[in-house]
Amino acid sequence: MTLRRKASYKDKKSFVIYFSRADENYAVGYIDKGNTEVVAEYISEITGADRFLVEPANPYAKDYNTCIEEAKERQAKHDAPIVESIPDISGYEVIYIGAPVYWGVMPEEMVTALKEIDFAGKTIRPFTTHEGSGLGSIPGQLKKVCGGANVVNGLAIRGTAVNTAKDKVEEWI
Numbered sequence: 001m002t003l004r005r006k007a008s009y010k011d012k013k014s015f016v017i018y019f020s021r022a023d024e025n026y027a028v029g030y031i032d033k034g035n036t037e038v039v040a041e042y043i044s045e046i047t048g049a050d051r052f053l054v055e056p057a058n059p060y061a062k063d064y065n066t067c068i069e070e071a072k073e074r075q076a077k078h079d080a081p082i083v084e085s086i087p088d089i090s091g092y093e094v095i096y097i098g099a100p101v102y103w104g105v106m107p108e109e110m111v112t113a114l115k116e117i118d119f120a121g122k123t124i125r126p127f128t129t130h131e132g133s134g135l136g137s138i139p140g141q142l143k144k145v146c147g148g149a150n151v152v153n154g155l156a157i158r159g160t161a162v163n164t165a166k167d168k169v170e171e172w173i
């Protein structure tokens, strides 16, 4: 009997756009590398994808409690400038978009960065790290912000579990 492999994204020309913050975070204390960054690196290791980190022009506070207030305010005001725009993605077929869940959605800097880009005809695979919200409202948010893209099934990983999640990421891909 021949087993038919499910369609794999492994061989598609892929790019990863993500946001991640080190410093103090919920449930993990102070960390040197953000949780979403760990997952973004797994995706590159598995698919060979290039990566781009969206960086806030105004870094978030290192302590968690101040950071969540800053995040809420930036989302409410839609005011979140970034250091550098996303590079040309025209040569890529699949775009992995990763973010921590901030108040149910993406950090506002991701919205700033993604709004500038033409996603027509691209496949978007969302991934998040979180502490209970899963993907939150991020797939719906991506459908709105990245007009013309086909937003497909996403992957949500708990921030506290990223260091042992490579198999899960590989299975998803």
Ligand SMILES: Cc1cc2nc3c(=O)[nH]c(=O)nc-3n(C[C@H](O)[C@H](O)[C@H](O)COP(=O)(O)O)c2cc1C
Pocket: 019, 020, 021, 022, 025, 026, 033, 034, 035, 036, 037, 064, 067, 068, 069, 071, 072, 099, 100, 101, 102, 103, 104, 105, 129, 130, 131, 132, 133, 134, 158, 159, 160
């Ligand atoms: C500003 C802020 C808001 C957050 N809001 C949520 C939330 O709504 N739901 C949730 O499950 N986790 C929430 N978290 C937890 C983060 O999503 C989680 O720790 C994530 O793994 C952080 O990723 P990073 O280390 O890549 O920045 C929040 C964390 C911060 C700092």
